[in-house]
Amino acid sequence: MHSILVIDDDPELAAMLGDYLTPEGFSLRITGSGLEGLSMLGSGSFALVLLDVGLPDTNGFDVLAEIRSRSQMPVIMLTGRAEDVDRIVGLEMGADDYLPKPFVPRELLARIRSVLRRSRLTKTAAAPHSGRQITIDDLLMDRSARSVHCNGEPVVLTFAEYTILEMLLDAGGSTVSREDISLRALGRELAPYDRSIDVHMSNIRRKLGPTSGGGERIITVRGAGYFYHFTDSPAPEATGAGAFIRLPGGLQ
Incomplete structure (x- = not known):
């Protein structure tokens, strides 16, 4: 109980x-x-x-x-x-x-x-990945400890934020849809006008800060979802349906 x-x-x-x-x-x-x-x-x-x-x-x-x-x-x-x-x-x-x-x-x-x-x-979820770590530039995710460090400093994430970041890292640079994020990280289908994902994503960006090269870590893809930028080089300027945008109010 x-x-x-x-x-x-x-x-x-x-x-x-x-x-x-x-x-x-x-x-x-x-x-x-x-x-x-x-x-x-x-x-x-x-x-x-x-x-x-x-x-x-x-x-x-x-x-x-x-x-x-x-x-x-x-x-x-x-x-x-x-x-x-x-x-x-x-x-x-x-x-x-x-x-x-x-x-x-x-x-x-x-x-x-x-x-x-x-x-x-x-x-x-840490059990099947015991001992597995994901290291990208200055970001370290340790699944066995369910912990995240950035630039050597611990980053405190909520359950939803950790799950979202893990999904993005597991995607290896591919876009993860908002629908998939909502189902797995929030446990419900994506609802119209629900900004929960935007807020969680904004929190993750704020907590992690820019990459060591000064670029954005998480890119918003219009009409598709998000992906983690795996290199220090500036993210390519996307166009058309794959363009990424910055939403009002600091939410992306």
């Missing part, structure tokens, strides 16, 4: 989550306080955190930042705000997924199972 920590001050929502998730094999510990939730994390063992953005004693983003400073435990943000910027900020700060309120309980269950499955697969 998976234990889930719910940090949300809405008693009706908490009751609904208990009624719906408990029969599905989940045990819940619930608190309406962000500070108490952080304390509970230090004293308990949880598979996942459901975290509300709006809390009475602290900001949900601050709680997320503190969780990320401690561990890579899967976190799904719950937000009652309609603005896309709140969801994007959550993903940028390391949330594994988000769900706007109000939501259908069945969709939340699907998101929880998807994130937990993704987390489990990422942890166990």
